[in-house]
Amino acid sequence: MEFAIGVDIGGTKIQFAAVNREGAIMERQLMLTEALLGPQQLVDKVLAGIEGMISNLTPGGRIAGIGIGSAGQIDFRTGSVAFAGETLPGWTGTPIKRLVEERFHIPAYVDNDVNVIAVAEKVFGAGREFESFVVIALGTGLGGAIVESGQLVRGAFGGAGELGHVSVDFNGPRCPSCGNYGCIELYASGTGIARLGAESLSAGATAAWKPNSREIIEAWLQGEPLAGDVMDRVIRALGSAVAGFIHTFNPEAVIIGGGVSETGPVFLDALNEAVQARTSAAMSKACRLLPAYVGTDAGVIGAAAQVWHYGNNR
Amino acid sequence: MEFAIGVDIGGTKIQFAAVNREGAIMERQLMLTEALLGPQQLVDKVLAGIEGMISNLTPGGRIAGIGIGSAGQIDFRTGSVAFAGETLPGWTGTPIKRLVEERFHIPAYVDNDVNVIAVAEKVFGAGREFESFVVIALGTGLGGAIVESGQLVRGAFGGAGELGHVSVDFNGPRCPSCGNYGCIELYASGTGIARLGAESLSAGATAAWKPNSREIIEAWLQGEPLAGDVMDRVIRALGSAVAGFIHTFNPEAVIIGGGVSETGPVFLDALNEAVQARTSAAMSKACRLLPAYVGTDAGVIGAAAQVWHYGNNR
Structure with missing residues (x-):
């Protein structure tokens, strides 16, 4: 049986998984990133985690490749870190692909954490039937990835x-x-929603309570009017942006993932309505707004999915 | 000697040209579109114009292909009109490529009028050295075209x-x-500038004078303060949009064409400053803001350039 090893390097944790061709996780491990210990420690953790995955493999299992998704801007061609900010201090310039391939003699693929979510969708999820789609990840920030003619747009x-x-x-x-x-x-991210919430509360001259995005979304779902005003702004802003992306890319689908979107159908339905009202008829008709198929494990599954997507192993 | 015939179908006029491999126009003709006469008349004019170009060719000249750029949304693969609005009534659905190829037995390429400008830049102009660039055409409206990995993004x-x-x-x-x-x-188009001008004048309670964009730009260049306020808004809005395109595409260049941009370096310098201030450092450093290389004839030269770009005739 063949596996791809996926590694998802985030600011707080590193996830490792052995993923089969159907996208199921057969084996997993979690480490804390402890980013402040610096890039050498981080590289050591990544190599140790991969080592662990390999040695835990069932007898007869074969590793087809190693796929890595990392926070920051990644140069996919070289597999090194083009730029990483405060999330992963000192990470800029790390030649991840080379270090991993030198150690394990197995092909490695390295990309940023949102591009690999798009690869997960392309290989296993909502993007399987599409050659042209946009992924929006609504987390702490707002990340994006664009697929055109079946390939990631890289610039x-x-x-x-x-x-x-x-x-x-x-x-x-x-x-x-x-x-x-x-x-x-x-406007439309965890921090954006919290920012609008704080703005709205201070305008309403309420006590200095600073709700986070989760609390605001819950209050909105329960019909609280101030939270309703905040989420109305969030959805109008995001609706205008998504309409702009549709006019820019004429995609077959816009796929919405990330923590904020996991609020469920109420959020996506409201967003869909806002997008429809703002998009020209022909483009709107050609495009579906879909929730991400791959859920909370999208990062590590997507990291691994690179092996199946680029490896010509199908 | 080999020629490509270019046809640029706009709302008011149709331009025909025989263009050589260096992008020089060797022969040209102009017709009025008279769009209200309907699509059959328009097809007849296009065929007659091409016929004229062919029969005027110098002895020994060979036609390598026919390239057509048309207003409206064009399905490049079929070479037919996906959607045309009031500019060309009844034009939707016209199978231009098929009609032209059946008549002349020469390969034909049909695309929209902004995509062919991007092809002109790719083959003859500022885009020759770039694999990834964005074209913005500031005319009556604002049109765009995106090139990624040397190919037009179509969706x-x-x-x-x-x-x-x-x-x-x-x-x-x-x-x-x-x-x-x-x-x-x-905001940033001929009609947009005129709209902001009218808004600004009515706020200033001046007489009901409605300046067009050319008059506003001229007044701005002469230091007129009200026009300065208008153009400040135009440039801030366009600067924010272009910064967004740079973050979206990470292009090597943004090429600005169209009537408004022909105002010259003052406009482009101001825009460049606004864009720089709004773009993240790494992306900004990787991207140049350039005026379109091919000027007023970009439409018809770009239409013809499709023959050299797609025809594998180089």
Whole structure:
């Protein structure tokens, strides 16, 4: 039996999994990232975790490849880190692919954490039937990935898909991370929802309670009016942005994943309505808004899915 | 000597040209579109114009192919019109490629008028050295085209690149053509600039003078303060949108063409400054903002350039 090893490197934890051709996790392990210990420690953890996966394999199991998804901007061609910010200090420049291949003599693929979610969708999920789709990951921030003609859109150095830094209000607040004004991430993401919540509460002159996005979404689902106003802004902003992505890419689907979207059908239905109202008829008809098929394990399954997607092993 | 015949079908005129491999126009003809006469008359004009180009060829000249750029949404694969609005009434559904190939027995390529400008840039212009770039055409409206890995991004049915219908203000006015709010076309285009000008004048309680975009740009260049305010909004809105495109595509270049951009370096310099301030450092460093290389004849030269780009005749 053949397996792909997936590694999902995030700011707080590293997930390892052995994934079969059907996308099922056969074996898994979790480590804390402890990013502040620096890049050498992180590399050691990654190599140790892969080692562990290999030695735990059932007899007769074969490793077809190792797929890695990492926070930060990754140069897919070289498999090294083009840029990583405060999430993974010192990680910039690490030649992950080379280090892993030198150690294990197995082909490795390295990409950023949202691109591998798109690969998971392409290989196992909602993207199987589509050649052209956009993935939006609504987590702490807003990440994106774009598939055109069945391939990820990468741009000059693999930085394409930073959809969180598309402006939906050129008179809006300045984005601390990119310098643009009114980036969609400032509205439709965990931190964005919390920001709008705090703004709305201070305008309402209520006590200095700072709800997080989960609390705001729960209050919204229970019909609390202030939370309703906040989520109305979130959905209008995101609806305008998604309509813009549809006009930009003419995709067959927009796939919504990440923690915020796991709120369920109420959120997606409201978003879908906002998007429909903002999209030209022909493009709207050609495009479906879908929840991500692969759930909380999308990062590690997507990391592994690279092996099946690029490895020509099918 | 080999020629490509280019045909540029617009709302008011049709341009025909015989273009050589270096992008020079060797022969040209202009017809009025008279779109209201309907699609059959339009087809007849297009065929007659091509006929004329062929019969005027110098002895020994060979036609390598016929390239057509048309207003509206074009399905490149079939070479037929997917959707054309009021600009070319009844044009939707016309199988241009088939009609032209049946008549002349020469390979024909049909695409929309902005995609062929991107092809002109790829074959003859600023895009020759780039595999990944975005073209923005600032005319009456705002059109776009996207090149990734040397190929046009087309999406589900060839509608990709409608960059004018990306929102830069989700609380802005509703766009009459697509339904989104605060589309960038409502700010940074001939009609957008005129709209902001009228708004600004009525706020200033001046007489009911309605300047067009050319007059506003001229007044801006001469230091007129009200026009300065208008153009400041235009440039901030367009700067935010272009920064968003850079974050989306990580392109090597953004190429700005169309009538508004022909204002010259003052406009492009101001836009460049606004874009730089709004773009994350790594992406900004990797991307140049350039004026379109091919000028007023970009439509017909680009139409012809399809023959050299797709024909494998190089």
